[in-house]
Amino acid sequence: MLTHRVNTGFFGAVVLLLAIRSFIEPLPWWVFLLPLALWLIIAAIGSGLVQSGYHIKTLNKNLRPTGKQIALTFDDGPTPHTEKVLDVLARYNIRATFFCIGSQIEIYPHIFKRLINEGHVVGNHTYSHSSKLGFFSKQKIAAEVGSTDALIEKHTLKKPLLFRPPFGVTTPNLASVLQQAGHYVIGWNIRSLDAVIEDETKIYNRIKSRLSPGSIILLHDTSQKTVHVLEQLLVLLQEQNYEAVTVNQLLNIPAYEE
Template sequence: MLKHKFTAALFVLLLLVFIVLNVEWWLYLLIFLVFIGLTSWGSFDIRLNYFIKAYSSNPNEKSRRIALTFDDGPHEMTEKVLDLLLKYNAKATFFCIGNQIEKHPEILQRVIKEGHTVGNHTLSHSKSFGFFSTSQVKEEIEQTDTLLQNKTIKKPLFFRPPFGVTNPNVAKAIAQTGHSVIGWNIRSLDTVIDDETKIFQRIKKKVKPGGIVLLHDTSLKTVNVLEQLLLFLQSEKYEMITVDKLLNISAYEN
């Protein structure tokens, strides 16, 4: 939360200076709007590390290695994703929703069996996640950890917040649970864009060593894009690895 605290302190300092100088009212409004804008931007862009440290890439990676990540499963489409990963000898990281784990435990088992990494993506993936209290965030994370641990894996140490939203409550909860927050630097927008070619081109132009790609294993559209992407990465001699290998950090508690 260092960036947020610095911004807040700067905001307070400027207010005090404005009071001393007796400046025009619109300057107060301007600095307030700037502060709100920066805080909102920091909440929704996980790469900024505004409220919490997030690993969004490995900028020191020199080899052609990249991490593919999938959010919101396990899902029926996860099976097709796994088929493609197996076909192209690629490994990936899956950020799983607790409620989805309960619906498709057998798919989660296959993810683990085939050597992919699993992370926590909350229990409900609620659209109101950004308004959750610290205790609510912590509870959702811990319940999902328990579900994952019950499926024969150790406690996962990776957490990705729904929609990439961070705020002081999320930061406090993560400080208590001890997870590493995983972001991305290549966002496919595969849940927003309908045109498969546009999604693929969006990813392709941003590919570089050390990148983390955000995809969702929940639609046939993404499956079709994935095959194009895997063919491209293979032709460019990229190795598709899990996030823990890319970042050289632990994915599970020892």
């Protein structure tokens, strides 16, 4: 696996060798720019792809599934749409995993309470879900993660261990905070794009064509559209004998600190 350390070490060594070489014979300035540009491109791709494990190990599916299990995950709640998602899940007697935003838990504590009471698992999705999280200091990220852990713990009475990075973006600062806090970083292997695509059929077909045992499906409990897609998806899972479980069950890891 290509990690940030390997990338930086390799291109750092290349630049050093070029610098030594330039003492013997002067080199044009762009020779130094090339490894720097390559380093930057690799770092940008690695930071943006949660599956890359570039900054920190991420769990994106069960690679050795023993049965036809998958995990449904919902990000960015709780919101008023979460209640409709919960109604659908209850009808099929299915438990899912919700990666909640701290500030949303403060706005909708009763919906969050319902989530817990109905046996669903919750994970940390930062306090503000800021698009600038990639530029936050370590202290600021620690506050984002820590305050959301505390909000979850207030209701579950246990410290949550599951974390999902907003937008799937990871950075050295985030990796360091999560490692210290002992969180599992949960990604996905099926991105529904339900927050981007408008057409419900397209979203449904996207998930259907990618479905395989061990999958982690990324959805958002933030729109009516997703509620409709979920209804269709649960029929499909039933028809194809899939069992939907919580992400910690799928990956055989604890969801909370014991």
